[in-house]
Amino acid sequence: MADDEQLSHLIGMLYEAVMAPECWPDALEYCSNYVGANGGHLLVIDKSSGRIQKEFYGGRYIESQDFTDWANGYLLEDPRMTSGMMTNIGVHEWRFCHTFLDEGFVARNPLYQEFLIPIGVRFTMGGLVDESNDSKIMLGFFRTQEQSPFGIQEQTAAKRLSPHLQRAFRLHSHTQHLQAKAELGAQAIEAIAWPLLIVDGDAHIQHLNARAEQLLTAHFGGLSCRFGHLSCFEPSAADELAALVRQATKHPAIGGGMCLHALPGARILVAPLPAASQWIKDWQRPLALVLIAENSEMLSGSKPFDLDFGDWPSMDMAKCDPVAGFAKTYQLTGRETEVLQGLTDGLSPKQIAERDDVSRNTVRTQLTSLMQKTDCHSQKDLVRLFFSFR
Structure with a gap:
């Protein structure tokens, strides 16, 4: 059986895939090597329809197109899925195809003879990695006809691996959900007509919309950006802005505002983001929202403040490099x-x-x-x- 050092490296690869989904094929290939298989196929299946919601595959000999062909044409009639092999299986339980499908069945079954064996899949060890009310996550490992069936040693390795894979995939799903929410937030920020930035406690810019980029690139309005750090050209204004940002990113966090004298009637509003709430953890990095707006229009809810860039050429930010x-x-x-x-x-x-x-x-x-x-x-x-x- 694979040693603890190999398992530790594999766990690291799983969590790398959490943050970079393109790494899942490599992680699954390593999972396959760990249990002594040629390849692995991870499926997230909708329980109501039986359809695949998401899948990843990795390993030797088998092409990704083969998995796609199987999912599109054979999933619902695959005897490994419809027999006792994968029905009523418990989480972290692993079963062998040869326990439920003997040689005689395999010799007569068109799916095995016309599809699986030709692409290099004869013996399968399948397990249920996780299950919820709506979906289940299943993983199959494969060997060829020339190899021996999976046994107790490979099953023990899969059981060691399974809890780590469960936690990694749960984190993957949660991360994907957060990323989707973040993308919606970024789109909302981009749609705002006022210049808007997100900065950390040192006023380093983490994100900004196109309007803010216009303002900083034009060196207009008394604002400056050096090495990604938001400030003002005028020293006293720079100190005031830095103090507002620190105030909005400390605990407890407090918002505030200041006049932007280079743009008559305009104000810089600095507000804490949720990371700076009373529930903040030591490892979190508080952030602040910086909005540049005309105070009267901001309060009255009238049309967005339109910055006058004079003779500065207009930019099509959708086409900006x-x-x-x-x-x-x-x-x-x-x-x-x-x-x-x-x-x-x-x-x-x-x-x-x-x-x-x-x-x-x-x-x-x-x-x-x-x-x-x-x-x-x-x-x-x-x-x-x-x-x-x-």
């Missing part, structure tokens, strides 16, 4: 911007160096500067910040 916008906000150099572009395109530092015909040390130096300017600690954090910025 997100890399350029990010580079302006964090004041990146041309070379740093090219490195950022490479990372967001999925290139490694080595590939960026080859693309630009420069040394890897040069790319590393530019990457180090990128990290410092964006307050990131890894390439993954930098890419994640970029896509949240968009």
Whole structure:
């Protein structure tokens, strides 16, 4: 049976997949190796309709299209699903196909003979990873006809793995739900006509809408953005804004406002976000909402405040280059911007160096500067910040 070190590495891969769903195939391939299988197929099935809501697959020999063909054409008539193998199965219970479907049945069954065996699936070990009122999560591991059936050793490994997979997938589902809510929130922020930003307690910008990006890029209204830090050009105004942000991100959190003298009649309103509630945990990072609006219109609910940018060219923010916008906000150099572009395109530092015909040390130096300017600690954090910025 696989040792504890292998299981620990596998658990790490599962939680990596929680935050990056594209890693699920690799995680499932490692799960397959852990239990001595060639591949694995994870299914989230709607209990009322029997249809697949979500699926992931990983491993050797079997192509993703084969799983798609099985789900589209054979799921409801697969004897492994309709026999006693996977019916009335308990959570974290694992069963073998050869216990319920003998050699004689397999030799006569069209699904085995015409589809499963030709694609490399003869022996299956299936388990129920989790179940709710609406859905159930099932996982099948596979071996070929040339291999031996699954046994007690593989079943024991699957039982060790199953609780970790259950927790990881529950967290995955919760994370997906939160991400969907966050995307709706980002869309709502973008739809607001006033310049609006979300900042942390040090006034580092975490998110901003197109109107705020216009304002900062134009260096208009007395506001400044250096290395992703929101401030004001005038020292006393900078101190006042910094104090408002600190006040909105401490405990207890308090909102406030100040006049923006460079835009007559305009005010900066700073309000705490829910993270700064009385229930805040030590590990959470309080955030504040910064809104730039004309006070009288804000209070009366009249039409949105329309900033006058004078002769500054109008921008179609829907067509704005997100890399350029990010580079302006964090004041990146041309070379740093090219490195950022490479990372967001999925290139490694080595590939960026080859693309630009420069040394890897040069790319590393530019990457180090990128990290410092964006307050990131890894390439993954930098890419994640970029896509949240968009």
